[in-house]
Amino acid sequence: MKYLHHLLFSIGFFILSLQVASASATPGHTISVTTPAEFDSVKALVGKWEGSSKMKDGKDEKVKVTYELTSGGSAVVERLFVGTPHEMVSIYHPEGKKVVMTHYCMLGNQPKLTLKQASDKTLFFEMAGVSGIQNKKEPHMHSLKMNFNENKKEMTQEWTLYDQGKQIETTVIKLAKKK
Numbered sequence: 001m002k003y004l005h006h007l008l009f010s011i012g013f014f015i016l017s018l019q020v021a022s023a024s025a026t027p028g029h030t031i032s033v034t035t036p037a038e039f040d041s042v043k044a045l046v047g048k049w050e051g052s053s054k055m056k057d058g059k060d061e062k063v064k065v066t067y068e069l070t071s072g073g074s075a076v077v078e079r080l081f082v083g084t085p086h087e088m089v090s091i092y093h094p095e096g097k098k099v100v101m102t103h104y105c106m107l108g109n110q111p112k113l114t115l116k117q118a119s120d121k122t123l124f125f126e127m128a129g130v131s132g133i134q135n136k137k138e139p140h141m142h143s144l145k146m147n148f149n150e151n152k153k154e155m156t157q158e159w160t161l162y163d164q165g166k167q168i169e170t171t172v173i174k175l176a177k178k179k
Helices: 002-024 038-043
Strands: 047-054 060-070 075-080 088-095 098-104 112-118 122-127 140-148 154-163 166-177
Touching: 038 088, 038 098, 038 112, 038 122, 060 166, 098 140, 112 140
Parallel strands: none
Antiparallel strands: 047 060, 047 166, 060 075, 075 088, 088 098, 098 112, 112 122, 122 140, 140 154, 154 166
16 A cells, blocks of 8 residues: 555656646747847847858859747847858857857857947947867957948848957958848
8 A cells, every 4th residue: 555655646746747847848838038138139130131242352242141039039040151052050149148149150160259239230249268269369250240221121241250369351241131
């Protein structure tokens, strides 16, 4: 009888555990998370963008960029140069009271940048330290500046590349929101 009571208690506890796990994994179940106000500016990018960038040879290259909201609205995934051999991904998310992004670069590293300046017209992310790279001399994307027009349907991105600890190039991408 003692074992039967223990077995029934264990079965009941197991069923309750499954119900709690199921409830927390149910689609539509929301958890209220406070995010920095600047993260709303990043979330506003969600959609498809198209434009061009000047290459080193002076030619314009067509550029497609997508922004998707994921993880219950707690992260934005950016796909840059969509459909090309040098497609890259960046993930923007709140980290405490800050907004950060990790850039999964075609250079094979993942520099982490922090939002340093935000306004209605500008978002400026910059790397601090060596988070995501081996050392300061390794080539890496060091900063990203996004400038927006009045209606936020057009933007210019400025991606700054560092090598040997110094700025060597800034790639400018002009984009218009399509959807």
